[in-house]
Amino acid sequence: MALEQTTVPPLAVSHTLVLTNKPQSYLDMALARLRRDPLTLAALAFLLAVGLLAAAAGPITAVLGVDPNQTHPANHFQQPYLIPYLQWLLGVDTKTAPTLLYRSEGVPHWLGTDQLGRDQLARLLYGARVSLSIALVAAALSVVLGVMVGALAGYFGGWVDDIVMWLITTLTTIPDIYLLIIVSAIFRPTPATLTLFLGFLGWFGTARLMRGNVLKVRSLEYTTAARALGASNIRVMLRHVIPNSLPIIVVSTTVGIGALISAESVLSFLGLGVQPPTATWGNMLYRANEFVFLRDPATKGFMGLHLLFGPGVLITLTVLSFYLIGDGLRDALDPMLKNKK
Amino acid sequence: MAPTVSTAHKDLLVVQNLKTYFPVRSGVFQRVSAWVKAVDDVSFTVREGETFGLVGESGCGKTTVSRSILRLIPTQGGSVFFDGQEVFRLRSQELKALRRHMQIVFQDPYSSLDPRMPVGDIIAESLLIHGVKNRSERNAAVQEMLAKVGLNPYHAHRYPHEFSGGQRQRIGIARALALNPRFIVCDEPVSALDVSIQSQILNLLKDLQREYGFSYLFVAHDLSVVEHISDRVGVMYLGKLVEMAPRESLFIEPLHPYTRALMSAIPVPDPRRRRERIVLKGEVPSPLNPPSGCRFHPRCPIAQEVCGKVEPAFTEKRPDHWVACHLV
Numbered sequence: 001m002a003l004e005q006t007t008v009p010p011l012a013v014s015h016t017l018v019l020t021n022k023p024q025s026y027l028d029m030a031l032a033r034l035r036r037d038p039l040t041l042a043a044l045a046f047l048l049a050v051g052l053l054a055a056a057a058g059p060i061t062a063v064l065g066v067d068p069n070q071t072h073p074a075n076h077f078q079q080p081y082l083i084p085y086l087q088w089l090l091g092v093d094t095k096t097a098p099t100l101l102y103r104s105e106g107v108p109h110w111l112g113t114d115q116l117g118r119d120q121l122a123r124l125l126y127g128a129r130v131s132l133s134i135a136l137v138a139a140a141l142s143v144v145l146g147v148m149v150g151a152l153a154g155y156f157g158g159w160v161d162d163i164v165m166w167l168i169t170t171l172t173t174i175p176d177i178y179l180l181i182i183v184s185a186i187f188r189p190t191p192a193t194l195t196l197f198l199g200f201l202g203w204f205g206t207a208r209l210m211r212g213n214v215l216k217v218r219s220l221e222y223t224t225a226a227r228a229l230g231a232s233n234i235r236v237m238l239r240h241v242i243p244n245s246l247p248i249i250v251v252s253t254t255v256g257i258g259a260l261i262s263a264e265s266v267l268s269f270l271g272l273g274v275q276p277p278t279a280t281w282g283n284m285l286y287r288a289n290e291f292v293f294l295r296d297p298a299t300k301g302f303m304g305l306h307l308l309f310g311p312g313v314l315i316t317l318t319v320l321s322f323y324l325i326g327d328g329l330r331d332a333l334d335p336m337l338k339n340k341k
Numbered sequence: 342m343a344p345t346v347s348t349a350h351k352d353l354l355v356v357q358n359l360k361t362y363f364p365v366r367s368g369v370f371q372r373v374s375a376w377v378k379a380v381d382d383v384s385f386t387v388r389e390g391e392t393f394g395l396v397g398e399s400g401c402g403k404t405t406v407s408r409s410i411l412r413l414i415p416t417q418g419g420s421v422f423f424d425g426q427e428v429f430r431l432r433s434q435e436l437k438a439l440r441r442h443m444q445i446v447f448q449d450p451y452s453s454l455d456p457r458m459p460v461g462d463i464i465a466e467s468l469l470i471h472g473v474k475n476r477s478e479r480n481a482a483v484q485e486m487l488a489k490v491g492l493n494p495y496h497a498h499r500y501p502h503e504f505s506g507g508q509r510q511r512i513g514i515a516r517a518l519a520l521n522p523r524f525i526v527c528d529e530p531v532s533a534l535d536v537s538i539q540s541q542i543l544n545l546l547k548d549l550q551r552e553y554g555f556s557y558l559f560v561a562h563d564l565s566v567v568e569h570i571s572d573r574v575g576v577m578y579l580g581k582l583v584e585m586a587p588r589e590s591l592f593i594e595p596l597h598p599y600t601r602a603l604m605s606a607i608p609v610p611d612p613r614r615r616r617e618r619i620v621l622k623g624e625v626p627s628p629l630n631p632p633s634g635c636r637f638h639p640r641c642p643i644a645q646e647v648c649g650k651v652e653p654a655f656t657e658k659r660p661d662h663w664v665a666c667h668l669v
Contacts, residue, residue, distance in 0.1 A: 026457075221453035225516065228411055229467040230440035239466070243457045335457060335500040 026335070033332040040328025043321035050318060054128035061122045065107050068126040069277050072117030075104050077291070077303040080112040080120075112306045114284075115291060124310045127279035132318075134195045134280070135260040141199030143206055143253045147242070150210025155218060155237060161211070168204045176201055177266075184272040191274055194267070198260055206252045213245045247330045254326025258319035265315055285311040353424060353556050354387040354410070354524055360418035361402070361409045365629065377629050379405040381580040382419070384655070387524065392550065392557040394571030394588075396564060396603070400625060402580040403560045404448075407526045410558070411443055412436060423524065441471055444517035448529035450509035454501040460487075460512050461497030467520045486515040490545060507538035514545065518553075527559045531566060543570055564607050568592055573661075576600045579636045580628050582655065586662035596664045598641050635667065643668055 034040060053060065061067060081100055085108070088097035101108060111120040153164035179201055187193045217223060217240065226236050242249075265282030267273035269289070274280045276287075288311065291304025361380040364373040380402040387393040395403045408414045410421050412428060421428040423443060431439060447453035454463055464486050465479040473479050484494050490511040501509055510530060517525050527546065531539040547570060550557065561567050567574055568588060575585040576597065584597040595601045602619040621640045626632055632639050638648035647667050655665040 026459075221447045221449055222455040224408075224413055225445070225447060225453050225513075226455075226466065228413060228440065228443075228445045229516070229520075230437040230470050231466070235470065239458075240455050244455065246457070336502045 029335060030329075030332045034328060037328045037332065039324055040332075043324035043328070046317060047321050047325070050128060050314070051132065053125055054132060057122070057125035057129060060125060061119070064110070064119075064121070066109065066119035066122045068118060068122040068279050070118060072104070072113065075109075075113055075117040076115050077294075078104060078109050078113040078117070080110060080306050081108045082110050085110075111310055114287065114307055115304070120307060120310055123279040123284060124281070124314065127281045127284055127311070128314070130191050130274060130278060131261060131264055131281040131315075134191055134198065134264055134274075135257050138195045138198035138202060138260050139253055139257040141195070142202035142256060143249065145200070146203035146206025146252070147210050147245070147249055149203065150207035151214050151237060151241060151245070153207070154211040154214025155233070155241060157215075164207070165211070168207055171201075172204050176263075177270075180267060180272060181270075184267075189267070189272060189274055191278070191280075194264070194274060198263060202256060202260065206249075206256065209248050209252055210245055213248050214241055217241050217244045246333050250329045250333060251326045254322045254329070258322040261315060261319050261322075265311075281311040281315050285315065288312075351389050352386045353389045354558070355422040356386070356406075356410060356419070357384050357421070358419040359383045359406065359409055359421065360416060361405050361414065362417045375629055376417075378580050378631060379628055380409060380416075381628075381631075383577070383580070383582050384419075385575050385582060385585055387556050387558055388573075389523075390550075390554050390556055391572040392559050392570050394567035394574040395558060395560045395577060396562060396567050396574060397577035398562060398625060400628070401577045402628070403562075403577050404528055406577070407445070407528050407558060407560050411440075411445055411526060413445075437471075441520045442523045443526070444520065444522040444524070445526040445528060446510070446513050446517050446530045449533055450506050450513055451501075451533075453513055454509055456501055459498050459500055460492075460504075463501070463512060464497075464515045464519050467516065471520060482519060486519050489518065489549065490515045505538075506534050507541060510534060510538075510542050511545065514542075514549070518549065521553070522555060524556045524558070527557055529561055530559075532561065532563060539566065546570065564603060576603070579625060579631055581636055581665065582663075583637065583666070584662075584664050585655075586659070590659065590662050594659075596658060596662065596669045597637075597666050598643050598668075599637050602642075635665070 078100060081097070081104075084093065084097040084100055087093040104113070107119075109119050109121070111124065113119055114123070149164055153161040180197060183193075183197045223236055223240050226240055231239070261281070264273055264280060265285055268280060268282030268286045271286075273282050273286075276283060285308065288304060288307035291307060292302075294303045295301065296303050359380055360378070360382060362376040362378050365375040365377060366372065367374045383402075383406060385393065395406060397403045405414070409416045410428070412431075416429065420430075423439060426435075426439065428436075428439065454460075458466075461480070461483045464483045465473075468479050468482055473482070480497075483497050487494060487496055492508065492511055492515070496504075496508075501512065504512065510533075513530075530546070531542050534542060543566065546557065549555075557570070559567065559570055571588050573585065573587050574591050575582050576591075576599065577583065578599050584591065584595070584600045586596075591600065592604070595604050598619075599621075602621050605617060605619040619642060621642075623640050626636070626639065632649070634650045635641070635644075635648040635653050638644040641648065645668065651667070653665045653667045655663055658664045658669055
């Protein structure tokens with residue numbers, strides 16, 4: 001007890017102590033909380049690395065002397081150079097690496113080549129650009145649409161709400177994949193058109209979530225208080241309704257990006273995605289699928305298995321990272337969790 | 342303590358025949374099939390610098406009256422004059438200007454503060470809305486308001502969930518005060534608080550009134566709270582005002598049988614004193630289908646035949662003491 005008394009400062013002192021505490025802005029608070037969340041940080045680091053590599057795809061492939069669309073039919077299904085190279089370095093196997101290098105005319109294919117002899121690493125890097133930008137832009141499009149439509153429907157209610165909900169319910173009863181097949185049949189799927197379809201077909205869920213939350217927030221007294229202070233509808237929406245819907249917006253955006261990356265690969269799998277030769281993770285995975293059971297007649301070894309590995313792992317980890325970031329951001333942006341953990 | 346009869350003061354807020362009905366919609370086309378008459382023909386005035394208490398049990402329409410006056414919900418009829426201006430006729434810019442003078446403190450200190458806004462921003466919001474652009478000016482005002490309601494300057498950077506119920510209510514009061522209003526609606530400001538905290542908040546409200554001289558419309562269901570704070574009191578039953586009088590005359594000589602029943606329910610902190618308790622029979626009828634004649638007659642201990650047929654007029658039976666009852 002005596003110890004406790006010495007550690008508790010008198011009231012006046014405690015005030016000055018708190019006063020010297022730097023006032024925390026909302027952003028400071030969110031960042032401070034993110035800093036204590038290693039899983040989210042790891043996910044962020046992973047995405048940052050993938051993003052930087054994709055952005056630097058040009059210089060990287062130039063240094064390596066490879067090109068994503070340069071075919072070498074004679075050198076198809078070359079196994080990744082990485083493992084033989086390591087074995088060569090360690091002196092375990094001194095023959096395989098030089099043989100591979102000879103076959104590829106001196107250009108190392110670190111992750112091997114595909115059925116046309118194109119460099120797998122270069123295609124993955126360029127594919128990341130297409131896959132990520134489709135997912136990010138489409139997600140941005142659908143979040144902006146979803147938040148706007150949902151907020152309007154929820155805030156104004158009445159016939160606006162009725163029409164919007166009727167539209168959403170009607171459109172969600174048609175399975176997405178049919179809509180996409182119809183649209184793909186009309187327009188040739190390029191990265192730009194695909195982004196637009198996915199963006200315009202992806203906002204229903206966000207709008208519905210947003211509407212529900214706006215209905216909740218609107219019924220709380222702080223929005224009535226804001227109106228009593230003379231706040232306009234726009235102000236109530238921007239200062240109270242949207243900030244209090246932030247967890248829903250953040251989570252549905254990040255989950256949406258993940259889902260869009262998956263959607264891009266699903267569409268490619270059906271042949272409705274971005275058409276070759278443009279590489280995307282989805283269409284690389286789709287092509288690799290055809291060669292899973294292909295074996296070398298001479299050695300009986302699998303020839304195309306390495307093609308499955310790159311896009312598969314990247315899609316999985318990227319989608320997972322977006323989910324983890326969504327979860328982490330939701331917690332970081334909640335002031336009520338400020339001092340926890 | 343308070344002036345006995347404040348007739349010398351001029352009327353600040355005049356409510357005339359206020360009617361607020363809520364539509365009941367049914368069927369596929371959501372047609373209005375009935376109206377809930379939450380507030381039906383209520384008239385009263387709030388004078389400059391006084392506290393007008395509005396009491397009644399849950400669901401009698403007292404909160405609806407307060408929201409209607411501030412034009413936070415649509416009304417079906419009647420008019421409200423604030424300092425001569427007719428509130429229901431104002432266009433949006435005029436209404437916004439009027440909101441500077443009329444503010445509200447809410448019942449629930451938890452849902453009335455935005456959980457994602459620091460307290461300083463909550464208090465400064467009205468200033469921002471009404472065009473105080475200068476940030477340091479706003480901060481100074483926030484500091485002043487925090488001090489006025491008994492909070493510390495550093496509280497401005499904290500979020501509402503870091504405060505207790507009583508402190509949150511102080512924040513709500515600071516928000517209402519920031520624009521220096523002339524009239525504040527207190528919508529059951531203490532009923533969500535502990536009894537020990539209630540008196541602190543009530544005394545704060547009284548002190549602030551003494552300092553700034555604004556008027557309160559004080560809505561409550563707790564008669565002792567109303568007795569403590571009000572200059573004049575109105576008693577509501579099922580959407581109607583049944584009695585209105587200065588505090589002393591109402592608490593010493595309640596005239597309406599409903600008011601008498603309410604008074605008899607106030608606990609007296611004296612075990613030797615025996616008081617006759619008037620227990621009302623039955624439940625409060627639905628405002629969807631109120632009783633004919635006097636709305637209180639099915640539960641009234643002294644009801645006569647006339648009460649079920651003719652609606653009693655709201656008349657001044659004693660000086661400044663208004664009652665709606667045939668038998669008084």
